[in-house]
Amino acid sequence: MDGITLSGIQKRYGSVTAVTDINLDLPQGKFISFLGPSGCGKTTLLRLIAGLEVPTQGSISLEGKDITRVATHQRNVGMVFQSLALFPHLSAGENIAYGLRVRGVDRQARRRKAEELLEMVQLPGLADRDIKQLSGGQRQRVAIARALALEPKLFLLDEPLSSLDANLREELQVELRMLQERLAITTIIVTHDQREAMTMSDLVVVMSTARVQQTGPPLEIYRHPSNSFVADFIGSSNLLDAIIESDQSVRIGQNRLEVAAIPTGAKPGEEVVISIRPEDVSVLKNSEHADNVLEGTVSFIRDVGASVETFVDYAGTSIVTISAPKERPDVQQGDWVQLGLPAKACVVVWR
Numbered sequence: 001m002d003g004i005t006l007s008g009i010q011k012r013y014g015s016v017t018a019v020t021d022i023n024l025d026l027p028q029g030k031f032i033s034f035l036g037p038s039g040c041g042k043t044t045l046l047r048l049i050a051g052l053e054v055p056t057q058g059s060i061s062l063e064g065k066d067i068t069r070v071a072t073h074q075r076n077v078g079m080v081f082q083s084l085a086l087f088p089h090l091s092a093g094e095n096i097a098y099g100l101r102v103r104g105v106d107r108q109a110r111r112r113k114a115e116e117l118l119e120m121v122q123l124p125g126l127a128d129r130d131i132k133q134l135s136g137g138q139r140q141r142v143a144i145a146r147a148l149a150l151e152p153k154l155f156l157l158d159e160p161l162s163s164l165d166a167n168l169r170e171e172l173q174v175e176l177r178m179l180q181e182r183l184a185i186t187t188i189i190v191t192h193d194q195r196e197a198m199t200m201s202d203l204v205v206v207m208s209t210a211r212v213q214q215t216g217p218p219l220e221i222y223r224h225p226s227n228s229f230v231a232d233f234i235g236s237s238n239l240l241d242a243i244i245e246s247d248q249s250v251r252i253g254q255n256r257l258e259v260a261a262i263p264t265g266a267k268p269g270e271e272v273v274i275s276i277r278p279e280d281v282s283v284l285k286n287s288e289h290a291d292n293v294l295e296g297t298v299s300f301i302r303d304v305g306a307s308v309e310t311f312v313d314y315a316g317t318s319i320v321t322i323s324a325p326k327e328r329p330d331v332q333q334g335d336w337v338q339l340g341l342p343a344k345a346c347v348v349v350w351r
């Protein structure tokens with residue numbers, strides 16, 4: 001294994017278990033995100049990989065070598081944190097070259113490297129600029145350049161974009177991804193923003209309550225969530241309680257639903273959840289056919305221009321459909337409608 005391997009990792013702080021039962025193979029040269037709600041253990045896991053914490057149990061290896069107890073400065077990691085600690089009295093260029101200066105690299109070579117890195121993060125010519133004169137986004141770019149100055153083997157970022165406004169954040173997500181592709185450095189980013197994780201990553205590690213819930217490429221996780229937490233956290237999903245009836249069907253109240261498959265090992269009578277994405281549900285026109293049909297009342301229509309969401313109250317549960325403006329269903333609040341749910345889009349997950 002040439003990437004990072006975490007085996008049986010647990011980290012406790014007194015009586016608090018920050019992460020537990022973590023077994024991960026993180027491939028070399030890829031962009032990986034640790035995604036999950038606040039407090040689920042993302043930062044702890046990143047700090048363990050960085051060597052800023054020692055696990056209570058388990059081991060970490062990098063390129064096959066055990067690094068569980070190797071000091072941070074010997075791991076060759078570049079780090080960027082949410083509350084970035086740039087030196088306010090140094091210029092952008094001096095900040096970036098700081099690590100090189102500590103290593104005794106001469107002034108000219110430092111300057112050259114800083115300029116090259118500034119160009120790479122789209123801030124050409126700003127080497128002499130005061131940190132205080134830079135915008136939030138520019139400072140974050142300087143922090144990224146500084147972390148890359150020593151050509152680390154591992155690039156670790158903890159919510160690096162969360163203090164930026166939405167447009168700038170999306171712009172930097174794309175830049176960061178392109179930069180990582182070019183450098184092919186193993187990169188791990190911590191985020192609670194599923195869109196951010198989906199935009200940038202080769203591999204998403206979904207976490208909740210100190211554990212890994214699922215690991216996989218973004219679209220695989222989106223299409224095949226392994227449980228209702230993941231289905232709900234990645235994108236939005238309609239979640240309906242159901243009972244398994246057969247290999248290909250479940251029961252929801254009075255309705256029988258055809259589904260693509262049931263989880264391996266699931267048996268008739270077991271309680272599960274059906275996850276169906278809003279884009280897979282449609283409001284049926286008169287006499288239109290569908291694998292599965294559920295009926296209810298339109299409770300709300302949200303039209304934001306680029307898309308239209310129609311909320312339907314089905315036996316006390318809200319089911320939302322999303323459509324492009326061109327396909328806006330011809331219905332109004334209060335209408336009794338039929339919803340079509342294709343069997344292959346009805347994903348059965350554990351509760």
Ligand SMILES: Nc1ncnc2c1ncn2[C@@H]1O[C@H](COP(=O)(O)OP(=O)(O)O)[C@@H](O)[C@H]1O
Pocket residue numbers: 013016017018019036037038039040041042043044045
């Ligand atoms: N140094 C620490 N001392 C005590 N508890 C901590 C410490 N660091 C983290 N925790 C606890 O561990 C859990 C996970 O925290 P953290 O890894 O920061 O989560 P996240 O980054 O996902 O928000 C939380 O309950 C947090 O309060």
Ligand SMILES: [Mg+2]
Pocket residue numbers: 042043044190
């Ligand atoms: Mg955190």
